[in-house]
Amino acid sequence: MARRPVTTAKSPSDLDARKATILDAVVAEHIDTAQPVGSSSVATIAHLAVSPATVRSEMVALEREGYLAQPHTSAGRVPTDKGYRYFVDHLKSGAVSSAQQVQVRDFFANVRGEVEDVLEQTSSLLSRLTNYTSVVVAAGHSHATILNVQLVSLDARHQILVTVFSDGAVVKHSVVSSFDASFEEVAEASRQLNALLVSTNLEDRVQVPSRTDPVATLVREAASVLFAERPTADGDQVFIGGSSRVAEVFDGVETVRKVLSILEQELLVVSLIQDILDQGLSVAIGSEHGYEALSACAVIVAPITIDGENAGAVGLLGPTRMKYPEALAAAAMVSAQLTRHFDRDDDLG
Amino acid sequence: MARRPVTTAKSPSDLDARKATILDAVVAEHIDTAQPVGSSSVATIAHLAVSPATVRSEMVALEREGYLAQPHTSAGRVPTDKGYRYFVDHLKSGAVSSAQQVQVRDFFANVRGEVEDVLEQTSSLLSRLTNYTSVVVAAGHSHATILNVQLVSLDARHQILVTVFSDGAVVKHSVVSSFDASFEEVAEASRQLNALLVSTNLEDRVQVPSRTDPVATLVREAASVLFAERPTADGDQVFIGGSSRVAEVFDGVETVRKVLSILEQELLVVSLIQDILDQGLSVAIGSEHGYEALSACAVIVAPITIDGENAGAVGLLGPTRMKYPEALAAAAMVSAQLTRHFDRDDDLG
DNA sequence: CGTTGGCACTCGGTAGAATGGAGTGCTAAT
DNA sequence: ATTAGCACTCCATTCTACCGAGTGCCAACG
Numbered sequence: 001m002a003r004r005p006v007t008t009a010k011s012p013s014d015l016d017a018r019k020a021t022i023l024d025a026v027v028a029e030h031i032d033t034a035q036p037v038g039s040s041s042v043a044t045i046a047h048l049a050v051s052p053a054t055v056r057s058e059m060v061a062l063e064r065e066g067y068l069a070q071p072h073t074s075a076g077r078v079p080t081d082k083g084y085r086y087f088v089d090h091l092k093s094g095a096v097s098s099a100q101q102v103q104v105r106d107f108f109a110n111v112r113g114e115v116e117d118v119l120e121q122t123s124s125l126l127s128r129l130t131n132y133t134s135v136v137v138a139a140g141h142s143h144a145t146i147l148n149v150q151l152v153s154l155d156a157r158h159q160i161l162v163t164v165f166s167d168g169a170v171v172k173h174s175v176v177s178s179f180d181a182s183f184e185e186v187a188e189a190s191r192q193l194n195a196l197l198v199s200t201n202l203e204d205r206v207q208v209p210s211r212t213d214p215v216a217t218l219v220r221e222a223a224s225v226l227f228a229e230r231p232t233a234d235g236d237q238v239f240i241g242g243s244s245r246v247a248e249v250f251d252g253v254e255t256v257r258k259v260l261s262i263l264e265q266e267l268l269v270v271s272l273i274q275d276i277l278d279q280g281l282s283v284a285i286g287s288e289h290g291y292e293a294l295s296a297c298a299v300i301v302a303p304i305t306i307d308g309e310n311a312g313a314v315g316l317l318g319p320t321r322m323k324y325p326e327a328l329a330a331a332a333m334v335s336a337q338l339t340r341h342f343d344r345d346d347d348l349g
Numbered sequence: 350m351a352r353r354p355v356t357t358a359k360s361p362s363d364l365d366a367r368k369a370t371i372l373d374a375v376v377a378e379h380i381d382t383a384q385p386v387g388s389s390s391v392a393t394i395a396h397l398a399v400s401p402a403t404v405r406s407e408m409v410a411l412e413r414e415g416y417l418a419q420p421h422t423s424a425g426r427v428p429t430d431k432g433y434r435y436f437v438d439h440l441k442s443g444a445v446s447s448a449q450q451v452q453v454r455d456f457f458a459n460v461r462g463e464v465e466d467v468l469e470q471t472s473s474l475l476s477r478l479t480n481y482t483s484v485v486v487a488a489g490h491s492h493a494t495i496l497n498v499q500l501v502s503l504d505a506r507h508q509i510l511v512t513v514f515s516d517g518a519v520v521k522h523s524v525v526s527s528f529d530a531s532f533e534e535v536a537e538a539s540r541q542l543n544a545l546l547v548s549t550n551l552e553d554r555v556q557v558p559s560r561t562d563p564v565a566t567l568v569r570e571a572a573s574v575l576f577a578e579r580p581t582a583d584g585d586q587v588f589i590g591g592s593s594r595v596a597e598v599f600d601g602v603e604t605v606r607k608v609l610s611i612l613e614q615e616l617l618v619v620s621l622i623q624d625i626l627d628q629g630l631s632v633a634i635g636s637e638h639g640y641e642a643l644s645a646c647a648v649i650v651a652p653i654t655i656d657g658e659n660a661g662a663v664g665l666l667g668p669t670r671m672k673y674p675e676a677l678a679a680a681a682m683v684s685a686q687l688t689r690h691f692d693r694d695d696d697l698g
Numbered sequence: 699c700g701t702t703g704g705c706a707c708t709c710g711g712t713a714g715a716a717t718g719g720a721g722t723g724c725t726a727a728t
Numbered sequence: 729a730t731t732a733g734c735a736c737t738c739c740a741t742t743c744t745a746c747c748g749a750g751t752g753c754c755a756a757c758g
Binding site: 113114115147148150152153154158160162164166168170172173174241242243244246247248251253256257258260261263264 | 464497503509511513515521590597606609610
């Protein structure tokens, strides 16, 4: 892991070696200090055997080409989103500190419990590892087949429909029947639903009986609730870890508010992550994803696969000046371990 | 609704009428302006036919008694937690604006879907209504009886145990069997589990068969997973709405961070709410709940009951200088409507 | 040519100093 | 008991000066 290209390197404009070094130094330093960085600092840091003046003239070029910006005349330079992009694209993939490696391995060696709990805790882990807010998305089960359906009577007019999918997901639906249904009718409906639905998936709209006897009616009503399912989400689940980091990591109440507000809308988060993956990126910087409110953010994404199938993704949300090498490495490591965890889980099963 | 005493009025130290009026004015004004309030403002606002000088001498008394504090000499007064407490205890319960009443009624007239979704949306509603962060807690089903148990085979070594409770809750457990179980064995185990567990609840530790045949083993393994259940939470569910409000409403990054960090820990939130209810309060101000990190907060709580039974609570989290009348009224209204919603739901079922 | 030292200039940040004003506490008079 | 009067305090704001980091430009240099 971690020796794949960090993102799709669509290197149209490759900078000459010295410009690249300078840009790199500016970005790295700015990430470190959060301050505009000046020509003399760069000259020192980058171990270039040139004077600040030379660096300066290179920097005007870099600014003209859109990699750097000046907050105001006579301040140092700050990277633009394009600058960060270059930095990220040309990153030698960083290593996770061995202490962290141990931490992650320990974690996966010891987690128990339901998938949901594991993912929740993973999100928390990733956030602790990086000090950024973490997002774990578990892909929905739209293509999973139904293993079992159970209709359970709560009272005469209320039933609970429980559906178990082949990926282990369990979904509950409340059914309100149009007539008083007896225990026997519910039990019979349950049997028929099973016969009808097992090994289908939600995409195939199974034909339900059109008869008008109580049991058939019940079957129809239950099935319709099941198929009414989520016009929006595919049943994706979202686990957000370390949302309090938002307050540490961004400055400006307004930014914090905006980001939190986005995080509240899980559907939005899912499509954000999905969009980034669809673009073939592993990092989206500033406005690269379309989300206005997140223009101060960078988002790191790493997919999770189970048995080669897309099973979701882990994400990290930080300021554009986030610590990319560490964060990328952490995300990659966690996603890999997660993938392995679930694969292995199946193996020894 | 809304004409019950706002909290347990344990009025030991009742202030004389004028002091009360003054305190009231100070608190109200400070809530409004977030500024220390001076004697002359009070004299004006409170419609007291006395001069600022008189107000001043009353204020020194109120300060001595711990209701008010001065940020520094020659600033106005600010309420202490004790001051807020008095204010809240002597509040004429405020009315919800009729526009909001309509909004709430509309909401409850139109919500559909699973209980969880309703609660989630309710939390969001309450937050929008008040501009504070809202918490909705749904009490666990520890006392609910089991209606149905289903063991479903995923593969030879993995089964899913689905339990349906009389309150409509559905809980899923992954079971990893110690041997390769056939479909038939799983099905038989499922039957036996049903026979064994239906109409019991999780408190009664049902005796499981000690035989060593495959089916009995499976039954034992499944049951043990079920009973291993939550040493911590009672399966309470927490829905937090408007966490982004935290950023608007508190000042100081550190405070925001602390509050968000608390909100992340759902177990903690549950016990916070529970503690407050146990104290018989409907508002906890500053350090009245024991949570250090929330000393800048006030928490409003209103219980939800279904058929007279405690079914959870709604809560609001704001700064100590929150708009108590509105917030209390909104919380009361929403909790009442929620209660009615679920009761009515049962009626017309 | 690219590189560099020199230099004037810019502009944000900070530290004082001055000022204004809101609010107090005290006191003496009613 | 109330209150007008008054001296005092102290915070917030404004203004100033100024320092210094950093720039852009230019002339000189290899």
